[in-house]
Amino acid sequence: MCSLPERLRGVVLALTLAASAASQASLDLSFDRLQAPALTLEQVSVSLQALDRGPARLRIVRARIAGRELSDLRLDCTEFSIHPEVRCRGGVLHVRGQEPWRLEFALTGAQRTLEARVQPPGSPPIDIEGALAGAHPHLRLRTRAADLVRLMALDPALQTAVAAYAPAGRVDVDAQLHDFGAGRSVQIDARVDLHDARFSSADGLRGAEGMALGIDIRARADGARWNGDLSADWRAGELLWDAVYLKGGGTALTSRFAVDAGQLTLTNGALDLAQVGRLSFSADWGRSATGAPALHSARIEGRAFDLEALNARFIAPLSAVHGWPALTLSGRADIALSVDAQGPETARLQLHGVALADAAGRWSMDRVDADLPWQREQPTAPRATVAGAHFGRIPLGPFELRAALSSDRVSIEPVRIPVLDAGLRLNQLEFVQDDGRWRGDLAFDLEPVSMSALSEALGLPRMAGSFAASVPGVRWRDGVLALDGQMLIRVFDGYVAATGLKLVEPFGTTPRVLADLQMRYIDLEALTDTVKFGRVTGRLDGDVTGLELLRWRPVAFDAHIRSSQGDYPRVISQRAVQNITALGGPGAAAAIQRSFLGFFERFGYRRIGLSCVLRDGVCEMDGLGNKGGGFVLIEGGGVPALSVVGYNRRVDWPELLDRLSRVTGSAPVVR
Amino acid sequence: MNRPLYALLIAAAMLSGCVTINIYFPAAAAEKAADRIIDEVWQLKKEQGAKPEGNQP
Amino acid sequence: MNALKRIALLAALVASAAWAQGNLEINTPAISQIKSGMQARHAQLAPHYASGAVGLGADGAVALRDASAVPLAQRQAVQGLVAQENADRAALYREIARANGHPEWEADIRNTFAQRWIERAQPGWYVQSGGQWSRK
Numbered sequence: 001m002c003s004l005p006e007r008l009r010g011v012v013l014a015l016t017l018a019a020s021a022a023s024q025a026s027l028d029l030s031f032d033r034l035q036a037p038a039l040t041l042e043q044v045s046v047s048l049q050a051l052d053r054g055p056a057r058l059r060i061v062r063a064r065i066a067g068r069e070l071s072d073l074r075l076d077c078t079e080f081s082i083h084p085e086v087r088c089r090g091g092v093l094h095v096r097g098q099e100p101w102r103l104e105f106a107l108t109g110a111q112r113t114l115e116a117r118v119q120p121p122g123s124p125p126i127d128i129e130g131a132l133a134g135a136h137p138h139l140r141l142r143t144r145a146a147d148l149v150r151l152m153a154l155d156p157a158l159q160t161a162v163a164a165y166a167p168a169g170r171v172d173v174d175a176q177l178h179d180f181g182a183g184r185s186v187q188i189d190a191r192v193d194l195h196d197a198r199f200s201s202a203d204g205l206r207g208a209e210g211m212a213l214g215i216d217i218r219a220r221a222d223g224a225r226w227n228g229d230l231s232a233d234w235r236a237g238e239l240l241w242d243a244v245y246l247k248g249g250g251t252a253l254t255s256r257f258a259v260d261a262g263q264l265t266l267t268n269g270a271l272d273l274a275q276v277g278r279l280s281f282s283a284d285w286g287r288s289a290t291g292a293p294a295l296h297s298a299r300i301e302g303r304a305f306d307l308e309a310l311n312a313r314f315i316a317p318l319s320a321v322h323g324w325p326a327l328t329l330s331g332r333a334d335i336a337l338s339v340d341a342q343g344p345e346t347a348r349l350q351l352h353g354v355a356l357a358d359a360a361g362r363w364s365m366d367r368v369d370a371d372l373p374w375q376r377e378q379p380t381a382p383r384a385t386v387a388g389a390h391f392g393r394i395p396l397g398p399f400e401l402r403a404a405l406s407s408d409r410v411s412i413e414p415v416r417i418p419v420l421d422a423g424l425r426l427n428q429l430e431f432v433q434d435d436g437r438w439r440g441d442l443a444f445d446l447e448p449v450s451m452s453a454l455s456e457a458l459g460l461p462r463m464a465g466s467f468a469a470s471v472p473g474v475r476w477r478d479g480v481l482a483l484d485g486q487m488l489i490r491v492f493d494g495y496v497a498a499t500g501l502k503l504v505e506p507f508g509t510t511p512r513v514l515a516d517l518q519m520r521y522i523d524l525e526a527l528t529d530t531v532k533f534g535r536v537t538g539r540l541d542g543d544v545t546g547l548e549l550l551r552w553r554p555v556a557f558d559a560h561i562r563s564s565q566g567d568y569p570r571v572i573s574q575r576a577v578q579n580i581t582a583l584g585g586p587g588a589a590a591a592i593q594r595s596f597l598g599f600f601e602r603f604g605y606r607r608i609g610l611s612c613v614l615r616d617g618v619c620e621m622d623g624l625g626n627k628g629g630g631f632v633l634i635e636g637g638g639v640p641a642l643s644v645v646g647y648n649r650r651v652d653w654p655e656l657l658d659r660l661s662r663v664t665g666s667a668p669v670v671r
Numbered sequence: 672m673n674r675p676l677y678a679l680l681i682a683a684a685m686l687s688g689c690v691t692i693n694i695y696f697p698a699a700a701a702e703k704a705a706d707r708i709i710d711e712v713w714q715l716k717k718e719q720g721a722k723p724e725g726n727q728p
Numbered sequence: 729m730n731a732l733k734r735i736a737l738l739a740a741l742v743a744s745a746a747w748a749q750g751n752l753e754i755n756t757p758a759i760s761q762i763k764s765g766m767q768a769r770h771a772q773l774a775p776h777y778a779s780g781a782v783g784l785g786a787d788g789a790v791a792l793r794d795a796s797a798v799p800l801a802q803r804q805a806v807q808g809l810v811a812q813e814n815a816d817r818a819a820l821y822r823e824i825a826r827a828n829g830h831p832e833w834e835a836d837i838r839n840t841f842a843q844r845w846i847e848r849a850q851p852g853w854y855v856q857s858g859g860q861w862s863r864k
Contacts, residue, residue, distance in 0.1 A: 204781075204795030204803065238800050245804050320808040323815060509819035510758055550758040550823075617757065696836040697752065704752040704824065705837075705844040708759075712766045715848070 027051065040064040048080060056080030056088070072096040075103065085109075107132075114139070123150050130177075137184075139177040145170045148197060162199070169197025169211065186221040188228070197237070211237030211248065219257075226259045243321040244314065250274025255281075262287040276313060277305040298339040305333045307354060326359035331368070347374045351384070365389045379406035393457050394419060408433040420454060422447035422468075431476075440476030445469070448490065455530065463530040465523070467491050479505050492530075494521035494539070513549035517542070521564050533663065534576030539564035540608070554614060554653075562609040562624075570605050572634065572642070577603065579663040580633065580644055583656070604638025612651075619651045756827045762820045769816075772809055781806060783854030783861055788821065788842035789814045793854055793861055817841075 030045040043061035048054065060073040078090035091103040099121035105128075106115045112132035119125040123146055130139035148169040152159045175190035192215045200207035212235040219228025231254040239246045255269035269281040279302045288294035311329040319326055331354030337347045349372040357364035367387035373380040382403045389396040397418025404411050411430040416423045428443040451463035468491075473484035483501035497518045504512040519542035528536045542561040547554065563570070609624035610633055623631035627645050634644040709715065773790070776782040781797035782790050792810050795803045821841060825834040846855040854861050 200796055203792070204797070205792070205807075207796065207800055209800050240800050240803055243804065243807070245801065247801075317804045321804050321811065323808060323811040509762070509815045510823060550756075551761055553757055555757065616753070617755075696833055698836075698840060700752045701833075701837055701840040702844060704754045705841045706848070708754060708763060708820070708841075709844055709848050711763055712770055713848070714767065714770065 048082075051082050053079055053081050070095050110134070120150065123147055136179065137181050138179070141173065141175045141177075144172045146173065147171075148194070165199040165201055165206070167197070167199040170195050188217065188219045190217045191215070192217075206241050208237060208239045211239070213237075213248075224261060226257075228257055230255050230257055243318050245317050246313065262293075264293075273313070275306060275309040277302055277310075294341065295339065296341055298337075300335075300337045300339075302333075302335045304352075305335065307331050307333055328355075328357045328359050330355045343376075345376050348372065363389070363391050374405060376407065379404060381405070393459060394454075395457065396424075419446065420449050420457060422449040437478065438476075442471070442474040442476070444471050451491070451530075461530055461532055464526050465492055479508070481506055491522075492526045493523035494519065496522075510551055511549075513547070513552070515544075515547045517544040517547060519543070519561075528576060534579050535571075535573040536576045536608075537569050537571040538605075538608070539566065539568055541565075555617075556614055558611070558613050560609075560611040563607045570637070571602050572605050574601055574603070577634075577642065577644065582663055583659050600640050603640055603642035604636070605634050605642065606637030607635045609633065609635075614653055617653050619653050619656055621646060621649050621651055752824060753827045754824060756823065758823045759820065759827060762816050762823060766813065766816050766820070769809060769813055773813060776806055776809070777850070777853045780854050780863070782810060783856055784842075784845045784849050786842055786846070786856040786858070788838040788845065789817055791856070793856075 027048040028045065029047075030043070031041070032043060034041040034044055041060050041063050043059075045059045046056065048056045056077045058073075058075040058077075061071065063070045063073055072095070074094040075088070076092050076094075077088035079087075080089070081087050086105075086107040088103065088105050091105070093101040093103045095101070101121065102117075102119040102125075104117045107113070108115075111134040114128065114130055114132055116128040117125050118128065124144055126141060126143040126146075128139060128141050131137055132139070148167060148171050151171060152162065152167065172193040172195070173190070175188065175192075178187040178189070180186045194211060194213040194215070197211035197213065198207070198209045214233045214235060216231045217228060219226045232252065234248040234251040234253075237248045239248070250272065251274055252272045253270070255266045257267075258265045264285045266281065266283045269283070271279040271281065273279070279300055281298065281300045283298035284296045285293050286296050307329040308331075310333075311327065315329065316326055318324075332352040333354065334350040334352075335348070338345045349370070351368050351370040351372075354368040354370070355364070355366050356368060365386050366389065368384060370382070370384035372382040372384070374382075382405050383401060385398070385400045386396075387398050399415055399417040401415060402413040404413075409430070409432050411428075412426065414428070415426050417426065418424075423446075425445045425447065426442075427445065428441055430442075431438050431440045446467075446469040448466040448468040451465045451467055454467055455461060455463040467489065469487060469489045471483065471487045475482050475484060481503035483498065485499070487498040487501060489496045489498070497520075499516050499518075501515040502513070504514070519540065522540045522542070524536040524538045524540050527540075528534060540561060541564045542559065544557050544559045547557040549555065607624055611622045613620040613622075621631070623633045623646060624635055625632050627643075630645040630647040631649070632643060633646050634642065636643040773782060776798065777784075779797040780794055781792065783793040785791045790810055790813050792807060795806065798806050821834050821838040822831070824837050825831050846857070849855050849864050851864050853864050855864055856862075
């Protein structure tokens with residue numbers, strides 16, 4: 001590590017004192033081998049012109065310094081003296097294969113007080129001072145603004161390892177070495193300041209710029225073992241490592257460490273992340289069977305992390321890179337993680353008063369308190385309480401989730417989640433890993449929700465009646481959400497049953513929905529009151545087969561709507577007739593007997609029937625039957641009777657939706 | 672539209688036993704479709720109706 | 729038999745010619761939506777094509793080929809843009825195949841697009857062929 005001349009045990013092979021006849025004396029010394037800890041010099045020869053002042057040359061055929069071997073060293077001093085102090089001025093050190101280094105030194109007195117200045121080529125000088133002998137030997141090494149690249153070049157292995165990242169920067173070093181020598185414990189006290197540092201991978205996805213990093217190390221040797229403290233303060237700069245981007249400032253790391261042959265232990269570690277919180281850690285590395293460094297164990301703990309700052313600095317950028325939906329987060333979290341040689345062993349996330357929401361406003365959860373433990377070998381029971389939530393515009397009441405979690409299964413205990421004036425009964429929610437793939441199963445019932453509360457929440461016109469749904473089984477397999485059996489929705493005094501319901505890639509770019517729907521006995525009065533269409537009294541059945549929604553918009557279906565069987569009043573208001581006429585476009589108006597319209601508010605009808613086959617953005621319409629060149633939509637009956645006949649068989653679907661929204665004066669039910 | 676044609680083709684193939692039938696990918700039409708979409712996405716053509724190749728170097 | 733063969737060949741030629749003359753359906757709502765998303769994103773991507781940070785891949789996707797052309801703080805955002813653009817492109821190829829009733833054409837459509845994007849790229853943009861990037 002350092003050369004300690006007081007302990008040089010030289011074997012003097014030949015010493016020749018040759019005094020020339022002239023006034024000049026010259027001295028040649030040669031040593032076969034000089035040895036000190038971490039230093040071996042072989043075949044050393046010194047030739048002096050004079051003892052007090054004059055040029056001198058030192059040659060070393062082979063030197064081994066701290067494991068590195070150099071050959072053909074030559075030191076030329078323009079002014080060299082041995083008495084009263086050993087001094088070399090204007091020295092130039094030549095090493096084969098390297099540019100010359102400038103070197104000056106002076107060694108004085110019984111304490112061997114050393115003052116030296118070394119200047120590697122192209123680098124600022126390194127000042128070395130200290131006492132090599134005495135009760136408290138010490139050395140201090142200082143340099144400012146040294147080139148990081150040249151510094152790294154001193155260790156070819158390190159240089160190769162980091163070459164792909166093209167590091168650059170300047171380094172200030174102030175290192176002190178105390179109490180070296182036999183029978184003492186060496187102590188190191190070093191301060192390294194890295195500034196204007198940067199690196200970049202070839203693809204630019206890993207890099208740093210403008211880095212300012214201060215590192216303090218204090219360590220004492222204990223036999224072959226070193227114990228000490230380390231602290232690093234990342235003061236400025238930015239760092240990108242794949243998807244993680246960090247800005248320096250306020251990020252500091254401290255730790256105790258112990259290094260032994262092939263073993264590194266960190267204890268009492270703390271990592272302060274500006275605004276986010278503090279992580280405490282301990283870790284233990286050793287050598288694996290192959291001799292490579294391997295993590296034996298680690299523990300990481302963080303308390304009361306500020307989730308808002310954590311989200312802004314870590315989570316949100318990560319989501320953006322992966323194209324995941326952005327979240328807004330606030331509240332506090334405790335985290336704990338333990339790792340052993342096989343990988344993560346236990347983890348625990350505790351949330352305190354957390355508010356979580358989709359940044360696009362699709363859903364939110366308020367005041368979430370949760371304890372989410374995980375263990376590699378053992379099942380755990382995570383639980384969470386949620387004070388309130390929103391799904392779209394629907395508010396959900398407080399609920400508590402209890403789950404069972406193991407390595408290949410997550411299931412949630414049955415729970416009732418309040419929804420408006422009713423409840424959603426989650427009977428089953430389970431994910432199971434099979435052959436490396438996750439599949440899920442879901443079953444729920446929605447208790448009857450009053451339509452008035454639902455319509456109010458959705459910002460729709462006030463509706464009467466109730467809405468209920470029963471979903472006995474939904475399977476999630478390979479990105480497809482499929483309904484087993486049928487989903488029954490009770491609405492408008494009748495029901496809508498969905499069968500063959502499939503959601504393909506619901507969270508992908510092009511979510512697709514496939515379904516067949518049967519509507520039975522829908523109360524038209526309740527329906528038309530709701531959508532402000534004009535009043536129609538009666539009952540309606542409908543079948544929609546081959547319904548396909550792409551990105552939540554219908555692209556294909558065969559829809560047939562007709563009056564239900566049975567005996568019930570059948571009345572249609574003038575306004576509804578006008579609206580239906582407007583829906584049919586200009587062609588439909590022709591068949592209506594205008595003369596009657598002015599006089600009557602309400603008309604009787606016998607049957608209503610309409611079909612629409614949607615393909616390629618065009619709705620191919622039909623009715624109850626043909627009449628003239630058109631098709632009958634409403635067949636009159638009673639007094640006064642009124643028939644509506646349509647003539648436009650092909651209607652542009654977007655155009656139809658447009659007309660519908662104009663007629664109802666609000667967003668249509670089916671977008 | 673080409674249904675009778677294909678029926679004939681299949682019948683012919685079965686009879687002769689040595690004609691392979693491929694439904695060819697309409698490469699030219701696909702190129703045209705691609706160009707139309709590229710025009711829109713890259714907003715290359717302000718003037719409508721010009722030939723896609725017209726302003727290419 | 730010979731006469732039959734001739735008819736078959738003739739029919740095949742006529743059939744393929746008929747296919748080639750036709751247009752592909754690209755005016756479905758899904759395609760329009762994807763297209764307008766890509767159009768809006770193009771304004772953000774264009775400077776990165778010009779700087780060489782993002783190039784047009786041989787597989788019909790875009791690729792972050794040299795992130796160092798972008799300031800460090802913005803590289804994540806560019807990664808996000810590339811990911812979104814590629815998700816849209818994949819959806820576009822799939823939708824065109826599907827809209828024309830031939831989901832199995834997806835790979836052919838992707839290849840066709842890959843060639844056309846590269847062919848029509850502006851001078852100075854980076855394009856990929858045979859695994860190599862070159863500047864147009």
